[in-house]
Amino acid sequence: MSIPKEPRQLMINVMYLVLTALLALNVSAEIFNAFDMVDKGLIKANDALDASNKDIPAAIKKSAAKGKQFETYANRVDKVGEISKQGTDYIQKVMDAVVDEAGDRNKKHDEGDYVMAYGNRELKGKRDYDATTRLLVEDGEGEKMKAEMINIKNKYLELIDEPDRAEFASKLPIVIDDVAWTKSANKKKNWSDFTFGHMPLGACMPIFSKFSNDIKSSEAGVLNYLAAKVGLTEEVVLSKFRVVSAPKKSYVIKGEKFETEVFLSAAADQSSNTGISIAVNGARLSVDAEGSAKWSQNASEVGIKKYEAVASVTNPVTKETNQYRQTFEYEVGERSVTISAAKMNVFYIGVDNPVEVSAAGVPSAQIKVDMSGGSIKRNGDGSYTVNVPGPPGPAKVTVSAPGMTGSKDFRIKRIPDPSPRLGGKEIGGKIGNGTFKAYSGLIPMLDNFDFEAKCNLAGFTLTRVAKRQDPESAANRGAKIEGAAAALQGKATPGDKYIFQDIRCKCPGDVADRNLGQLVFDVQ
Numbered sequence: 001m002s003i004p005k006e007p008r009q010l011m012i013n014v015m016y017l018v019l020t021a022l023l024a025l026n027v028s029a030e031i032f033n034a035f036d037m038v039d040k041g042l043i044k045a046n047d048a049l050d051a052s053n054k055d056i057p058a059a060i061k062k063s064a065a066k067g068k069q070f071e072t073y074a075n076r077v078d079k080v081g082e083i084s085k086q087g088t089d090y091i092q093k094v095m096d097a098v099v100d101e102a103g104d105r106n107k108k109h110d111e112g113d114y115v116m117a118y119g120n121r122e123l124k125g126k127r128d129y130d131a132t133t134r135l136l137v138e139d140g141e142g143e144k145m146k147a148e149m150i151n152i153k154n155k156y157l158e159l160i161d162e163p164d165r166a167e168f169a170s171k172l173p174i175v176i177d178d179v180a181w182t183k184s185a186n187k188k189k190n191w192s193d194f195t196f197g198h199m200p201l202g203a204c205m206p207i208f209s210k211f212s213n214d215i216k217s218s219e220a221g222v223l224n225y226l227a228a229k230v231g232l233t234e235e236v237v238l239s240k241f242r243v244v245s246a247p248k249k250s251y252v253i254k255g256e257k258f259e260t261e262v263f264l265s266a267a268a269d270q271s272s273n274t275g276i277s278i279a280v281n282g283a284r285l286s287v288d289a290e291g292s293a294k295w296s297q298n299a300s301e302v303g304i305k306k307y308e309a310v311a312s313v314t315n316p317v318t319k320e321t322n323q324y325r326q327t328f329e330y331e332v333g334e335r336s337v338t339i340s341a342a343k344m345n346v347f348y349i350g351v352d353n354p355v356e357v358s359a360a361g362v363p364s365a366q367i368k369v370d371m372s373g374g375s376i377k378r379n380g381d382g383s384y385t386v387n388v389p390g391p392p393g394p395a396k397v398t399v400s401a402p403g404m405t406g407s408k409d410f411r412i413k414r415i416p417d418p419s420p421r422l423g424g425k426e427i428g429g430k431i432g433n434g435t436f437k438a439y440s441g442l443i444p445m446l447d448n449f450d451f452e453a454k455c456n457l458a459g460f461t462l463t464r465v466a467k468r469q470d471p472e473s474a475a476n477r478g479a480k481i482e483g484a485a486a487a488l489q490g491k492a493t494p495g496d497k498y499i500f501q502d503i504r505c506k507c508p509g510d511v512a513d514r515n516l517g518q519l520v521f522d523v524q
Contacts, residue, residue, distance in 0.1 A: 036122075036202065042209035049216040056223045057081065063232040070230040076159045077226060084219040087152040088212045094136075094145055095208040099123060102131035102201045126202035133198055142192025146176055149211060156218050160225060168225065173217045247330060258330055259296040262309045277312045299332040347374060347395055347412050350509025351451045353386040359401040371397045373412055388412045390509055415507045418444035418455045420500070420516045428519045436492050436523055441480040444505045444516065455507040464488050465497040496523040 057077045064074035096109035102125025103113025115124045125131060136142035153174040160168045181194030188194040196204060247260035262278055262285070278285050278293040285293035297307070310325040347353045355376065359367050364382055373395030374388035388395060392414060398407040421427055423439035444455040457479035464472045472491075474484035481489055492498065501518040 036205075039206040039209050042206060042213050046209065046213050046216055049213070049220055053081075053084075053216070053220050053223060056220075056227060059232055060223070060227050060230055063227070064230040066231065073226045073229045077223070079159060080156070080219055080222050080226070083152060083155045084215055087148070087215040090148055091145070091208055091212050091215070094141060095205070097141070098132055098135055098201060098204065099125070101135050102126075102128035123201055123205075127200050129198045129200045132196050132201055132204050136196040136204075137193050140192075142196050143190060145211070146178070146191050149174055149176055149214070152215060153218070156222050159222055161229075164225070168221075172221060173214045175214075256299050257296055258299050258305070258332070259294070260328075260330075262293050262295055262311075276314075279310045279312075281307050302332050304329055304331050345408075345410055347386055347388045347410050348415050348451060348453075348509070349388055349390040349392070349412060350415060350507065351453045353388070353451075355384040355386050355397065357384055357397075357399055359399065359404060362401040362404075366402055368400045369397065370400075371395060373410075390414070415446070415451075415453055415455070415509065416449060417514060417516060418446045418505060418507065420444050420457070420460075420503045420505070420519060422500070422519060422521070426519075426521070428521055430524050431521045433492055433494055433523050436498070436521060437489060439481075441478075442500060442503065442519075443479060444507075453508050455505045458504040458506055458513045460500050460503040462488055463499040463501065464491060465499070466491075466493070467495050492523050494524055497521070498523065 057080070060077050061074045064070035099113050100107065100109050102123070104110075104124070106112060113124050114121050116122075136145075153169075153172055156172065156174075157165055157169055176191070178191050181188045181191050184194055188197065195207065247258065262280060276287055276291050278287055280293075280295040283295075285295055287293050295307070295309075297305075299305075306327055306329045308325060308327045310323055312321055312323050314321045357367065357369050369376055369378070369384060371386065373393065374386055376384050376386045376397065378384055386395075386397075390412065392412050395410045395412050396407055397410065399405065419427065420442050421444075422436075422442060424443035424445065426439070442457055442460060444457050446453060446455065459475065459477045461473055461475050462481070462485040466472075472488055474488045476483065476485035489498070498521045499518055500520075503516040503518060504513040505516055506513050
């Protein structure tokens with residue numbers, strides 16, 4: 001905008017700019033608080049990684065003593081710690097230099113680089129971006145840091161076996177994006193300019209902590225790799241778990257006691273149950289020497305009952321506790337035999353008829369099912385499938401189990417006649433001339449039939465009755481209108497009557513075609 005010549009207006013504009021700057025400073029204070037929170041969180045995470053990595057090297061060396069083939073991995077353990085310490089010391093050195101550059105510049109990181117603000121100790125130059133730009137960008141320290149991070153990553157990878165190196169490299173958290181800066185809207189001359197250029201010190205501190213975190217996380221990854229190579233995971237780290245319930249009975253009769261063994265199934269062969277605890281429905285159970293626990297409950301009511309088992313495992317190396325939970329169920333019933341058709345008390349010829357058979361209190365392996373009038377087959381899910389060849393008539397399903405028998409009568413029937421429809425829609429009556437000509441065939445539809453079945457149209461005769469003309473007929477094979485019948489259909493004009501007669505189809509189980517009657521259309 002143009003500069004006003006009137007002094008009063010000029011003063012108002014200057015005051016507006018000052019107010020805007022003050023507002024920006026308030027927003028910046030909130031942002032700096034956020035940066036400080038992130039930095040403190042990363043520092044805590046780094047401390048946790050140090051604690052986690054502390055005990056693993058000694059455990060690796062102890063496990064490697066099992067055989068000479070593990071010696072090479074034990075020799076790499078100390079190098080992992082050296083790489084981590086050298087890397088984090090370097091990051092700390094750069095951070096101290098930047099803090100001093102933005103602080104009292106006495107060539108060391110000390111209390112002179114901090115001030116007290118509102119009772120809080122904070123960096124003296126946390127808003128200073130000249131110092132960070134000067135040291136990290138202009139003096140090249142940022143590019144040295146990038147090169148050092150890449151060097152640290154390569155040193156870690158040298159401790160990984162060659163066949164595993166490429167896959168392991170893709171999982172290391174040390175990643176330097178040296179491409180994004182080339183695509184930045186603001187022209188940046190290199191990675192350090194993109195990362196640190198005109199960045200206040202308070203915003204750079206979480207970046208330093210993040211680099212340290214990457215180094216320590218990579219250290220943990222390499223140590224876990226070496227631990228797996230010496231078989232440490234087989235002795236002290238259980239990697240694959242599954243809560244298992246082994247009930248004595250699948251069904252429980254009312255009044256009996258339901259009893260099951262709940263245990264933790266682990267992938268490791270030489271695991272110890274030390275640190276394993278098991279609870280069912282919140283009640284902690286006693287765990288035996290084999291790592292299993294027993295739980296029982298009285299079966300007082302009929303129905304399906306559920307219970308939740310929770311296994312807690314503490315890793316003896318990392319001291320981390322993980323929980324694994326699973327919900328199980330059992331059914332309480334009374335002694336009886338039940339036979340029911342899944343859809344109705346009819347078996348249809350030519351289709352699979354699903355049947356459910358149960359005998360409460362008896363394992364399914366002890367149930368024997370037979371039938372007359374057809375065949376019955378047990379499926380993998382415990383249900384049954386009945387096939388009847390015909391003819392229509394009676395059938396009987398008989399069930400026998402220890403201490404009980406039962407049977408049920410069924411009727412064998414043909415699949416009901418389908419409804420023929422022109423184009424799968426029209427059943428006769430008035431129809432538009434264009435609509436009639438557009439349909440290409442008859443489709444037999446099984447309305448309200450619950451089974452998966454399809455009937456095939458065998459053929460029909462099409463007759464055209466036009467005003468003051470003799471009727472014309474054409475036989476047609478199959479469902480599609482073609483040949484002479486299609487030519488006859490193409491003559492349709494308002495006032496004509498078309499009759500589809502002698503409509504024949506064959507459904508599953510049919511020996512011969514069945515007649516579906518006729519359809520009559522009045523062309524409008």
